[in-house]
Amino acid sequence: xxxxxxxxxxxxxxxxxxxxxxxxxxxxxxxxxxxxxxxxxxxxxxxxxxxxxxxxxxxxxxxxxxxxxxxxxxxxxxxxxxxxxxxxxxxxxxxxxxxxxxxxxxxxxxxxxxxxxxxxxxxxxxxxxxxxxxxxxxxxxxxxxxxxxxxxxxxxxxxxxxxxxxxxxxxxxxxxxx
Numbered sequence: 236x237x238x239x240x241x242x243x244x245x246x247x248x249x250x251x252x253x254x255x256x257x258x259x260x261x262x263x264x265x266x267x268x269x270x271x272x273x274x275x276x277x278x279x280x281x282x283x284x285x286x287x288x289x290x291x292x293x294x295x296x297x298x299x300x301x302x303x304x305x306x307x308x309x310x311x312x313x314x315x316x317x318x319x320x321x322x323x324x325x326x327x328x329x330x331x332x333x334x335x336x337x338x339x340x341x342x343x344x345x346x347x348x349x350x351x352x353x354x355x356x357x358x359x360x361x362x363x364x365x366x367x368x369x370x371x372x373x374x375x376x377x378x379x380x381x382x383x384x385x386x387x388x389x390x391x392x393x394x395x396x397x398x399x400x401x402x403x404x405x406x407x408x409x410x411x412x413x
Contacts, residue, residue, distance in 0.1 A: 262314035264324030267301040269332075280328060282353045283363045290331035290347065293393070300327055300350070300397055307401050311409065323356035325408065327401075331367070334393045345369055346393040352404035364407045366400035 269292045270277070280287050293299075301317075304327065308315045319326065331349035347369040354362040 262316050262321055263308070264319050264321035265301065265304055265308070265315050265317060265327075266319045266324060267297050267304065267327045267329070269297050270328065270330040280330075280351050282326060282328060282355075283351060283360055285351065285363065285365060287330045287351070288349055288367065290333055290349065292329055292332045293334060296329050296332035299394060300329055300332075300401070303394070303397050303401050307398075307405055311405065313409070319355070323354060323361070326353040326355055327351070327404075328353070332393055332397075335390055345390060346396050348393055348396040348400060350397075350400060352401070352408060354408045362408050364404035366404060368396050368400070 270287070270289050274281075274289070277289065278286055304325070305315060318324075327350055329348075329350045331347055333344075333347040335346040336344040349367040350365075352364040352366070353360055
């Protein structure tokens with residue numbers, strides 16, 4: 236059996252690949268926030284300086300995204316604590332979180348999401364992941380056929396887009412080294 240050393244947000248741990256388990260020695264802090272109504276006119280992220288396209292942010296978006304992040308970290312057996320006092324920490328800045336208008340098979344307006352995930356350690360930005368998606372009909376973009384099939388061939392909720400984005404973001408922010 237091979238045992239890998241894994242680095243989770245700068246914290247060393249042990250990973251057993253066949254069981255897909257990783258025990259981190261320590262925790263990572265988490266902070267989820269939204270762009271406020273006053274900040275909606277901005278066009279750059281206050282953490283990384285990348286351009287953002289702000290839109291409406293649902294009132295429960297912070298709570299929903301925080302719960303999705305906690306579940307995704309737990310699935311990876313990464314410990315977490317709320318707040319940015321623990322170093323390193325993951326910050327999610329939500330600037331668009333709009334639910335679809337319609338049902339699973341027909342919509343007036345598809346779900347839309349936009350957020351940045353930042354890995355910050357000792358007040359230094361280490362990594363950034365940008366996720367933006369407005370779900371499109373398959374006929375509008377045939378290159379999305381993989382997503383279309385994975386999502387069951389239907390219009391998804393903004394929560395599903397959030398899950399997909401957080402999974403991709405953690406994949407980028409978390410490294411595994413042999």
